[in-house]
Amino acid sequence: MKAANEKTSELQSKVFLRFCGRFAFNVAFTYWTACTKATGTYGGAKQTRYTTSEHSMIHRSKFVLAVAAILACGTAQADIYSSDFESDNGGFAGTNDWEWGSPSGFAGRFSSTEPGSGHSGTRVWGTILGGNFSPSTVSSLSQTFDFTGASAITMTFWEWVDSGPNAFDRAKVFVNGNEEYWSDGDSGDAWRQVTLDLSAYDGLAVVTVDFNFSSSTVVERTGWYLDDVAIFSAIPEPSSMIVLVGLGAVASFVRRRRK
DSSP states (O other): OOOHHHHHHHHHHHHHHHHHHHHHHHHHHHHHHHHHOEEEEETTEEEEEOOOSHHHHHHHHHHHHHHHHHHHHHHOOEEEEEEOSSSSOTTOEEOTTEEEEOOOOOBOGGGOBOOSSOSSSSOEEEESTTSOOOTTOEEEEEEEEOOTTOOSOEEEEEEEEESOSSSSSEEEEEETTEEEEEOOSBOOSSOEEEEEEOGGGTTOSOEEEEEEEEOOSSOOOOEEEEEEEEEEESSOOOOHHHHHHHHHHHHHHHHHHHO
């Protein structure tokens, strides 16, 4: 779980990269214009013509570098939250059946099974480790996050679920009270990854994610298990490559302006 100073650092990184992306676009446009056209006096008249000179090829190279910076800014990601639940419970708070710890591969009712380990490591969150979930119970596993300044937010997690393919025992994800996911109740005795688009909550200061499991009075199985939860945005943290390209573009632009 990220500390407050890490979140502040990430927000500063996002502001920097937004500037970097805009600047790289402007530089790319400037260099593209420079590499395709040249203005001069031809036959006594001032004209603009296309060029294929060595000077033009240099500008083409600068254009490629600037475009590379734009692509790098657009495709990387920045973590808002991530936890594999190994060293601690990841900051989540569980009620009723939710337990944090190491599953044992318990064989439950109706051929249901819990995992023998986590997706990564040994610890997970699960609805009663080493036993079947309780009847007529609503169990909530939740945490509140700050999405201020973040955009194009995505959440991923790994689930092992064996609650039965029915409408009675429900494994759902709610975000600020809105249902964003309803599991089919059967992951086939294996871990599988779930990806949720949370862009509807971009920029919000208070976002509560709730892994909500509700059971009926009919059948109790092993239930729902979670591991490797991650939330990230499309705005990256600055890498050394982006910084170097940006500084190189600035220096080249300044030299060109002085000529």
